Amino acid sequence: MKKALIALSMMLMTMSYAQEIKQVPQISVAGEGKVKVVPDQATITATVETKGNNAKDVKKQNDQQMEAVLKIIKKMNLAPADYRTQRVSLNPVYDYEKKKTSYNATQTVEILLRNLSQYDELMEGLVNQGINRIDNVVFQSSKLAQHQSEARKLAMKDAKLKAEDYVSVLGQKVGKAMTVSDNSQNYQPQPIYARMKSMAMEDSSAPRETLAEGEITITANVSVSFILE
Numbered sequence: 723m724k725k726a727l728i729a730l731s732m733m734l735m736t737m738s739y740a741q742e743i744k745q746v747p748q749i750s751v752a753g754e755g756k757v758k759v760v761p762d763q764a765t766i767t768a769t770v771e772t773k774g775n776n777a778k779d780v781k782k783q784n785d786q787q788m789e790a791v792l793k794i795i796k797k798m799n800l801a802p803a804d805y806r807t808q809r810v811s812l813n814p815v816y817d818y819e820k821k822k823t824s825y826n827a828t829q830t831v832e833i834l835l836r837n838l839s840q841y842d843e844l845m846e847g848l849v850n851q852g853i854n855r856i857d858n859v860v861f862q863s864s865k866l867a868q869h870q871s872e873a874r875k876l877a878m879k880d881a882k883l884k885a886e887d888y889v890s891v892l893g894q895k896v897g898k899a900m901t902v903s904d905n906s907q908n909y910q911p912q913p914i915y916a917r918m919k920s921m922a923m924e925d926s927s928a929p930r931e932t933l934a935e936g937e938i939t940i941t942a943n944v945s946v947s948f949i950l951e
Contacts, residue, residue, distance in 0.1 A: 747950040748900060749888060753881025755873040755942045761861035764838060767808065768848055769830045769855040773815075777825045781812055784827035787852030794847040795833060804834040830857065836864065861938060873942035874906070881946040889950060897949035905943040 770787045774780040788807075795805050809830040816823050835844060845856075863869060885896045 746900075747894070748947050749885050749896070749950055750945065750947040751881050751884040751888070752905070753877040753879070753884065753944045753946060755876025755878075755880060757869045757873045757876070757940045758937045759863050759865075759869055759940065760936075761863050761938050762838060763834065763836045763862050763864050764841065765858070765860045765862060766833045766835060766844070766848075766856070767830060767858040768833070768853045769809075769828055769857055770852050771826065771828045771854055773824060773826050775822070775824050777812060777814070780825040780827045784812075784829055788829045788831070790851040791831065791848060791853055794844075794851050795831075798840060798844060798847070800833065800835070804836065806832055808832045861936075863938060863940075866940070869940045870942065873940050874904075874944070877906075877942040877944045878902075878946070881944055882948070885946070885948050892950075895951045897951040900947040900949055901945075902947075903945040905945055906941065907943075 768791075770784055770791060772780050772784040772787065774783070792805075807829060809828065811829075812825060812827045814823050815826050833844070835841060848856075882896060889896060
C-alpha cells in the first residue's frame with residue numbers, strides 16, 4: 723500500500739511538472755541567414771577518354787595522354803595535395819550489329835585551383851594535352867567555415883527579429899531561447915561552365931571564354947523557441 727502511494731505521488735508530481743512546462747508562454751520561429759561571397763578557388767574535374775579495338779593499345783594511349791596532362795599540372799606549380807586521380811576504367815563495348823568488341827578507357831583527374839588567375843592557362847593546357855571532357859567546374863571559397871559562421875549568426879538574428887515582430891502587438895517581450903535547431907543543409911557548390919567548356923573543346927575555333935565566377939551564396943537555417951516575458 724505504501725509503495726502504491728509513493729508511485730501515485732510521483733506520477734502526480736510528474737503530471738504537474740509536465741503541465742507547468744506546457745504552460746510556459748513561448749513562440750517558435752524560423753530564421754535564415756545568407757552570405758554572398760566572390761569565390762577565390764575552383765575544383766575542376768576533367769577526363770581523358772580513348773577508344774579503340776585493342777585493349778592494350780587503348781590503355782597505353784590513355785596513359786600517355788594522362789601523363790602529358792599531369793606534366794602540365796606540375797608545370798603550373800600546383801601543390802601535389804591539390805590534384806588526384808579520381809577514377810580509372812577500361813571497359814569492353816560490344817557492338818551487336820557489327821558483332822565486334824571495342825574498348826573504352828578513361829582516367830579522371832580532380833584539380834583544386836587555389837589561384838583563379840591561372841584558370842584560363844590551366845584549362846587551355848588540359849585541352850591541348852589530351853583532356854577531351856570537362857566534367858565539372860565548381861567555384862568555391864577558401865574561407866567557407868568563416869562565412870558559414872557568419873550565416874549562422876545572421877540566421878539567429880533573423881529568428882529573434884521575427885519573434886519580436888510577432889509579439890510586439892501583444893505587449894510582451896522575447897526572453898531567453900528554450901530550444902535551437904540547426905536546419906541548414908550541407909553547402910554544395912554548383913558546377914559551372916561544364917557544358918560550355920565541353921562545347922568549346924569540340925570546336926577548336928571557338929573563342930576562349932572569359933572567366934566570370936560571379937558570387938556564391940552560403941545559407942544557414944535555424945528554428946528557435948523563445949520564452950515570452
